[in-house]
Amino acid sequence: MNLFFLMLRSSWKASLASVVLGGGSGLATLALITLIHRAFSGEASQSSLLPFLFAAACAVVLVLQVLSKCILTRLSQSTAARLQFELCNRIMAAPLPELESVGPHRLLGTLQGDVGAITAALSNFPSVCASAMVLVSGVGYLASLSVPLACCTVIMASLGIASYLAGVHWANHHLRRAREDRDEVSKQLQAMVFGIKELKANNRRCVDFMYDVLLPADTAMRERLIKGTDILGGAHTWGRLSLFIGIGLLIFVWPRIWTVTPETLMGYTLTILYLTSPLDSILGWLPALNSAAISLNKINALGLMIDPAKSPSVTTEDTGFRSIALRDVSYSYHSPNDDEEGFHLGPIDLQVLPGEVLFIVGGNGSGKTTLAKLLTGLYAPQSGDILVDRQTIDTASMGDYRQLFSTVFVEGHLFDRLLGIDENPLLLKHWANLLGIDDKVNFETGRLTTHKLSRGQHKRLAMLVACLDQRPVFVFDEWAAEQDPTFKEIFYREIVPKLTRDGRAVVAITHDDRYFFAADRIVELVDGRIDHLRKRGVAA
Numbered sequence: 394m395n396l397f398f399l400m401l402r403s404s405w406k407a408s409l410a411s412v413v414l415g416g417g418s419g420l421a422t423l424a425l426i427t428l429i430h431r432a433f434s435g436e437a438s439q440s441s442l443l444p445f446l447f448a449a450a451c452a453v454v455l456v457l458q459v460l461s462k463c464i465l466t467r468l469s470q471s472t473a474a475r476l477q478f479e480l481c482n483r484i485m486a487a488p489l490p491e492l493e494s495v496g497p498h499r500l501l502g503t504l505q506g507d508v509g510a511i512t513a514a515l516s517n518f519p520s521v522c523a524s525a526m527v528l529v530s531g532v533g534y535l536a537s538l539s540v541p542l543a544c545c546t547v548i549m550a551s552l553g554i555a556s557y558l559a560g561v562h563w564a565n566h567h568l569r570r571a572r573e574d575r576d577e578v579s580k581q582l583q584a585m586v587f588g589i590k591e592l593k594a595n596n597r598r599c600v601d602f603m604y605d606v607l608l609p610a611d612t613a614m615r616e617r618l619i620k621g622t623d624i625l626g627g628a629h630t631w632g633r634l635s636l637f638i639g640i641g642l643l644i645f646v647w648p649r650i651w652t653v654t655p656e657t658l659m660g661y662t663l664t665i666l667y668l669t670s671p672l673d674s675i676l677g678w679l680p681a682l683n684s685a686a687i688s689l690n691k692i693n694a695l696g697l698m699i700d701p702a703k704s705p706s707v708t709t710e711d712t713g714f715r716s717i718a719l720r721d722v723s724y725s726y727h728s729p730n731d732d733e734e735g736f737h738l739g740p741i742d743l744q745v746l747p748g749e750v751l752f753i754v755g756g757n758g759s760g761k762t763t764l765a766k767l768l769t770g771l772y773a774p775q776s777g778d779i780l781v782d783r784q785t786i787d788t789a790s791m792g793d794y795r796q797l798f799s800t801v802f803v804e805g806h807l808f809d810r811l812l813g814i815d816e817n818p819l820l821l822k823h824w825a826n827l828l829g830i831d832d833k834v835n836f837e838t839g840r841l842t843t844h845k846l847s848r849g850q851h852k853r854l855a856m857l858v859a860c861l862d863q864r865p866v867f868v869f870d871e872w873a874a875e876q877d878p879t880f881k882e883i884f885y886r887e888i889v890p891k892l893t894r895d896g897r898a899v900v901a902i903t904h905d906d907r908y909f910f911a912a913d914r915i916v917e918l919v920d921g922r923i924d925h926l927r928k929r930g931v932a933a
């Protein structure tokens with residue numbers, strides 16, 4: 394996909410209108426140059442109409458250029474907004490394992506840096522279009538003065554632009570690598586922000602991080618950026634200078650080989666000098682266009698632009714279920730080292746029934762969270778099937794399947810308002826009271842206080858959102874791990890039974906063996922396989 398196709402797709406009508414208006418303004422500018430030339434050449438200097446024609450041409454240029462720029466500004470901004478929205482949509486539609494392997498630093502780099510680079514190029518597009526129109530009409534005017542001279546000028550300008558583009562191509566090599574390096578810098582900056590406590594607590598670690606990790610990554614990126622920008626700067630200056638070389642040839646060489654009147658020569662010089670400014674704006678914009686093209690390639694390389702965006706469909710109906718079954722389900726992670734095998738989970742056979750409480754237990758790294766991600770449809774099984782009411786879930790129905798679950802994961806994110814939930818102030822107040830966080834929720838606006846919360850309070854707020862969501866199955870990943878003893882009691886003795894009272898199921902990953910009595914069934918995972926399956930009242 395290229396930048397112009399992106400713009401045309403945004404609105405071909407606005408694109409056409411701006412080109413037509415820009416073309417009109419170019420012609421009016423040509424009329425201005427003609428009038429100036431006539432006034433200087435003396436042939437019509439006596440005409441009393443000339444000042445009025447000049448004023449009229451000025452007014453036409455003003456109106457057409459302003460209109461064209463207004464349309465193009467809106468067009469470029471809406472194209473950038475559309476690109477950002479589409480990217481967000483694609484990110485939301487992309488499978489979680491792919492997003493995890495891309496990594497948050499690269500996704501953020503793309504959403505902020507790459508979309509920003511594209512927006513910057515697009516927002517200068519209006520003035521560049523107007524400049525291009527002025528340039529084209531200027532060349533037209535040159536041709537009206539002398540065709541051989543115009544041909545010679547076009548050849549000179551083409552040589553200048555071709556050598557400029559060769560410079561751009563050379564610079565690209567460094568700029569593309571600088572863009573790759575920027576991902577590494579964003580990764581390290583993210584590590585600094587999230588690891589600030591660990592860095593502050595140990596000065597040596599802090600110095601090591603700054604001088605051995607962050608600075609080398611940043612220096613490598615900047616060196617490449619400087620090289621690329623230097624080459625671009627040189628090429629830009631050469632592109633501009635080629636025009637002056639053209640003027641020099643025109644004044645000093647051309648009259649020796651071709652007969653040319655002083656008026657024609659003056660008209661030529663005047664026009665070429667006038668054209669330096671639009672040419673400069675086009676050449677100055679090409680580096681931004683270049684960065685935008687690199688960013689667009691980067692977005693394509695992430696694989697986020699390949700499939701048409703599929704917006705999530707909204708289903709409000711609580712369909713419920715009679716059984717959810719994982720049948721011979723397995724999943725393997727790719728190892729970053731090719732010679733090592735990644736963690737393998739499965740084959741797993743597991744059933745979740747309405748109204749039951751299922752605990753998933755096991756040691757660290759035994760695969761509990763991976764199993765929860767498979768169960769909730771965040772990961773698609775690599776083999777085996779997920780069945781709801783004996784119907785197999787395929788790729789097309791996976792999105793709907795995920796809507797069966799309210800989840801609270803260990804590293805879950807809390808939005809600062811209630812999203813995707815019908816407001817029910819009474820229910821909100823009820824759960825907030827039960828969870829002891831009524832002061833953390835603004836009942837009037839449904840707003841949630843998401844900062845200045847302890848980790849335990851953060852988890853309680855996440856639980857509140859899950860409870861309000863009221864899907865058929867609740868999945869909690871070590872929710873109680875950060876709760877005080879009083880709240881552990883409330884969770885296992887009050888909340889869990891309350892949640893299952895109207896036929897909803899609770900699947901909880903837990904290490905709290907004191908509360909195993911609260912489960913109907915307990916599944917124990919060892920090295921990615923189910924080792925024990927205990928039922929209420931039955932010893933392991």
Ligand SMILES: Nc1ncnc2c1ncn2[C@@H]1O[C@H](COP(=O)(O)OP(=O)(O)OP(=O)(O)O)[C@@H](O)[C@H]1O
Nearest residue numbers: 493726727735736756757758759760761762763764
């Ligand atoms: N995105 C990933 N890519 C590669 N390997 C992963 C990924 N996520 C988890 N793993 C690996 O899979 C294994 C199981 O991880 P998982 O998070 O499911 O364990 P867990 O039982 O929930 O552990 P804990 O009790 O510590 O939370 C671990 O060895 C982990 O290193």
